[in-house]
Amino acid sequence: MKERTFFEVARNDYQFLITASILILWLGGAFLAPWLVPQNPYDLTSFDILDSELPPAWIEGGTRQFLFGTDPQGRDILSTVFYGMRLSLIISISAVMIQLMLGTFLGLMAGYLGGRWDSFIMRTADVQLSLSTLMLTIITLAIIKNFFAQEVYDRLAIYMIIMVIGVAEWPQYARVVRSGVLVEREKEYVAAARVVGVSPRIILFKHIFPNLISPLLVIATVQVANAIISEAALSFLGLGMPPTQPSLGLLISRGFEYIFSGAWWITFIPSFFLVVLIVTINILGGWFEDYFNPKLYK
Amino acid sequence: MKLLEIKNLTLSFQYPNKEVIALDDFSLTIAAGERIGLVGESGAGKSLAIFSILKLLKPPCKIKSGSIRFCGREITTMNETELNRLRGDKITMIFQNPLGSLNPVLTVGTHLIETARAHSSLSYKEAYDLACSRLNDVKITRVHERMRAYPNEFSGGMRQRIVIACALMTNPQLMLIDEPTTALDVTIQAEIMELIYNLSVEKKCAFILVSHDLGLVSQLTERVLVLYAGQIVEANATRQIIRYPHHPYTKGLIECLPEFQRTKKQLKVIPGRMPGLDEWPVGCRFHPRCDFAKNDCKEKMPAVTRLKKAVSAPVSNVKRTSSLNTPVAPYVKCFYPLNEKKP
Numbered sequence: 001m002k003e004r005t006f007f008e009v010a011r012n013d014y015q016f017l018i019t020a021s022i023l024i025l026w027l028g029g030a031f032l033a034p035w036l037v038p039q040n041p042y043d044l045t046s047f048d049i050l051d052s053e054l055p056p057a058w059i060e061g062g063t064r065q066f067l068f069g070t071d072p073q074g075r076d077i078l079s080t081v082f083y084g085m086r087l088s089l090i091i092s093i094s095a096v097m098i099q100l101m102l103g104t105f106l107g108l109m110a111g112y113l114g115g116r117w118d119s120f121i122m123r124t125a126d127v128q129l130s131l132s133t134l135m136l137t138i139i140t141l142a143i144i145k146n147f148f149a150q151e152v153y154d155r156l157a158i159y160m161i162i163m164v165i166g167v168a169e170w171p172q173y174a175r176v177v178r179s180g181v182l183v184e185r186e187k188e189y190v191a192a193a194r195v196v197g198v199s200p201r202i203i204l205f206k207h208i209f210p211n212l213i214s215p216l217l218v219i220a221t222v223q224v225a226n227a228i229i230s231e232a233a234l235s236f237l238g239l240g241m242p243p244t245q246p247s248l249g250l251l252i253s254r255g256f257e258y259i260f261s262g263a264w265w266i267t268f269i270p271s272f273f274l275v276v277l278i279v280t281i282n283i284l285g286g287w288f289e290d291y292f293n294p295k296l297y298k
Numbered sequence: 299m300k301l302l303e304i305k306n307l308t309l310s311f312q313y314p315n316k317e318v319i320a321l322d323d324f325s326l327t328i329a330a331g332e333r334i335g336l337v338g339e340s341g342a343g344k345s346l347a348i349f350s351i352l353k354l355l356k357p358p359c360k361i362k363s364g365s366i367r368f369c370g371r372e373i374t375t376m377n378e379t380e381l382n383r384l385r386g387d388k389i390t391m392i393f394q395n396p397l398g399s400l401n402p403v404l405t406v407g408t409h410l411i412e413t414a415r416a417h418s419s420l421s422y423k424e425a426y427d428l429a430c431s432r433l434n435d436v437k438i439t440r441v442h443e444r445m446r447a448y449p450n451e452f453s454g455g456m457r458q459r460i461v462i463a464c465a466l467m468t469n470p471q472l473m474l475i476d477e478p479t480t481a482l483d484v485t486i487q488a489e490i491m492e493l494i495y496n497l498s499v500e501k502k503c504a505f506i507l508v509s510h511d512l513g514l515v516s517q518l519t520e521r522v523l524v525l526y527a528g529q530i531v532e533a534n535a536t537r538q539i540i541r542y543p544h545h546p547y548t549k550g551l552i553e554c555l556p557e558f559q560r561t562k563k564q565l566k567v568i569p570g571r572m573p574g575l576d577e578w579p580v581g582c583r584f585h586p587r588c589d590f591a592k593n594d595c596k597e598k599m600p601a602v603t604r605l606k607k608a609v610s611a612p613v614s615n616v617k618r619t620s621s622l623n624t625p626v627a628p629y630v631k632c633f634y635p636l637n638e639k640k641p
Contacts, residue, residue: 188398195352195393196386196413196464200378206412210403 009291016287023280026273030089033082041080042245049074056265069265071251072258077269080251085273087247091161092227096220098166099227103173104209104216110174111181112204122178125171133168133226134233140164141239154242161240165230172219180212214292221285225278232274248274300367301472301504302328302351307364309346309355311575318575320359321346322528328504330471333495335515335536336508337551338525339572344508347525348474351506352385368472387417390465391474392494395481396457400449406433406460407445413467432463436493455486459493466497473498473505479514491518513555516540524548527572527583534605534628544605544635546588582632590634600633 010016029036040046052074054066068077110121128136144160145153153160184190185208193203232249234240241247246254248270255267309321321343328334338344349355351366353373366373368389376384393399400409410429414420420428426445433441436459449457458478465473475494479487495518498505509515515522515536522539524532524547532545540558543549550568552558559565570587573579579586585595605628 188393188395189401191354192391192393192399192461192464193401194354194385195391196467197382197384197416198386198412199382199416202412207401207404211401 006291013287015283019280019283019287022276023284026085026277026280027089029082030085033079033086037076037079037082039076039079041075041083047074047076055263056269068269069263071255071266072263077265080246081248081270081273084246084248084251084270085277087158087241087245088228088231088249088274088277091158091165091231091247092224094162095165095169095227095231096223098162099169099173099223100216100220102167103170104177104212106170107174107177108181108204108209111178111185112200118178121174125174128168129171133165133230136168137164137230137234138237138239140168141234145239154244157241158245161231161234165227168230169223169226172223173216176215176219177212180215181208184208184211214288218285218289218292221288222282225281225285228274228278228281300327301330301332301369302326303365303367304347304351305365305367307347307350307366308362309343309350309359310362312358312360316576319362320528320575321350324364324528324530326506326523326530328472328506330504331498331502332504332521333498333519334504334506335512335519335522336506336525337510337512337515337522339510341572341574342525343528344510344525345476348391348476348506348508351474352389352391353381383417386413386465386470387468388470389472389474390468390470392458392461392465392476392478394477396454396461397481399461400457402449404448405445406447406449406452409460409464410445410467413464417468428467429463432466433460435466435497436460436463438463454482455490458482458486458490462490462494462497466501466503469501470503473503475505475507477509478507487514494518512540512551513557524551527578528575529583529631531584531632532628532630534630538628542636544630545584545632546590546636547584549636550587584632590636592634595633600631602629602631603635604629605635 010020034040047070052070052072054063054070056067056069056077059069066076066078068081070076071080106121106125110118141160141164144164148156181204185203190203190207193207194200198207228248231240231247232252235247235249236253238253241250243250243254251270252267252274255263255265255270258264258266304324304326307321307324308319309324311318311320324343324347326334326347336344336347346355346359350361351368351373353361353376355361361374364374368384373381373384400406404412407426407429410432411422411425414425414428415422429445430441433444438444438456438459449460452460458481473494478494479490482490491514494505497503507515507519512522516539519536522534522536523530524539524545526547532539532543532548534544539548540552543552547568550566553566554568556565568587573583573586579596581597582588582591582595582600585591588595
């Protein structure tokens with residue numbers, strides 16, 4: 001029997017279609033923000049302080065010009081949210097790339113080399129997992145922040161956050177990859193490959209590794225959502241992006257101060273976008289898990 | 299010329315507190331183009347013996363002593379790089395389970411081409427063409443389509459054909475075949491075995507066929523070694539061994555096979571089971587199950603007794619194409635060999 005291709009399966013699955021289309025809408029909006037949204041929130045000349053704290057368009061006092069209202073500086077919330085989401089996504093996807101590469105490489109090495117290297121890598125992973133990611137990133141970023149002058153840090157912030165979140169989460173991947181290598185290398189096709197004289201390095205990367213891609217893809221999807229949350233949390237705590245380039249977390253944190261003065265939309269709108277983004281990514285992650293696991297997939 | 303010469307090979311499992319011998323003083327010689335069968339019950343050490351030829355033993359199993367020479371080169375002292383050059387090029391192996399020996403994420407073409415290119419400087423195109431012709435050799439049609447297919451799209455028999463094609467990519471001189479048809483059903487078994495036999499004749503490739511099925515082995519090989527509890531108990535030309543088994547164990551094995559029984563009586567069985575690795579009895583290892591055991595069988599290990607070169611007796615159901623002289627004199631490891639006077 002020929003297996004159904006990805007698209008054949010996906011086309012008939014409403015859960016997939018709905019979440020994927022929302023996610024595409026969100027991603028499209030985020031990455032095309034400079035061409036889509038009415039205002040450039042990074043450009044101080046494009047907004048006016050007189051427009052500050054305008055409510056969303058559907059509420060009395062709101063205008064068509066600012067669909068989701070404005071923030072205390074008079075920036076259009078729609079624009080800042082999409083720009084912010086773009087930043088959040090760039091940060092989280094890059095961080096996940098780093099996690100993937102680092103975790104996969106170390107996991108492959110641990111499983112393949114075994115012995116002392118295995119113990120060293122995996123015990124390091126255990127130690128790191130025993131500290132929460134957030135704690136680790138907060139400490140590291142707080143230290144880094146004190147090393148640099150404010151302007152220098154603001155310029156480097158995005159790279160720092162990517163690095164810190166990227167490095168903090170590698171044990172997740174390393175564990176999965178290592179256990180995968182240990183399982184796969186006992187399988188007969190590995191012995192068969194050895195028998196025909198394929199070198200151990202090629203066996204590891206060409207024969208064993210492709211068998212581990214599906215669990216990795218599932219973790220990576222969920223980790224994108226986690227990285228967005230981490231970044232938002234860091235920005236919320238003032239350790240993330242500078243106020244001139246607000247990410248979703250920073251927008252929520254800034255708007256939080258106005259929630260009791262009645263301007264709820266300043267914090268609510270970015271929160272809504274963040275929650276939808278994370279929920280869709282997580283549902284898709286779960287969907288991929290089912291898709292790749294033939295035992296679960298109907 | 300001797301293609302492979304194994305001398306006094308002893309394999310052992312080394313545990314922290316004890317050492318268990320798994321294969322005891324194993325010797326075997328195979329000439330180019332010769333087909334040998336290695337027969338025995340599960341746990342006799344058949345698979346270990348052929349795994350050791352490619353040094354694929356997994357710890358705690360180790361080569362304790364002895365030598366393995368392939369074309370005059372010592373294998374036991376080779377390092378991994380040298381072994382990789384040898385594996386798949388001059389010696390290849392066909393595994394028991396064709397479902398497991400192909401990687402599910404790589405296409406059939408990748409498997410074949412990779413093998414060829416690991417051992418030669420063929421270009422991708424040349425390797426592809428070679429792979430196609432090998433698939434033709436194993437009677438697979440629509441090769442271009444099949445090259446792009448994944449192993450899960452094939453049936454067990456087809457997969458074993460692909461594994462065979464893979465093994466033949468580099469024109470090996472020796473194939474190690476580990477119960478190639480246990481995972482397949484009987485009709486497919488006949489096809490696959492015939493294919494292996496014909497290809498080995500055609501490509502002048504020697505093979506060692508490991509099996510517990512003496513009937514199967516007798517159809518395809520010129521010489522048979524019978525392994526019991528880590529020792530070769532009898533070695534002889536196939537037709538001799540079938541017609542005149544000298545060791546009581548061999549006799550027992552033959553009597554278990556319906557195809558060698560002329561009368562329609564109930565088949566005999568060998569009573570008991572083979573002892574485990576750590577419970578080998580003193581004396582002859584077969585004596586607790588042997589109908590002919592006498593007192594000295596229980597005390598001393600029997601020495602190897604050379605047998606007289608037997609006169610050739612044509613046996614109808616043994617397929618014969620060449621009449622190679624058995625390079626090693628037939629022998630039996632028993633105090634009281636059966637059939638000693640008959641030939």
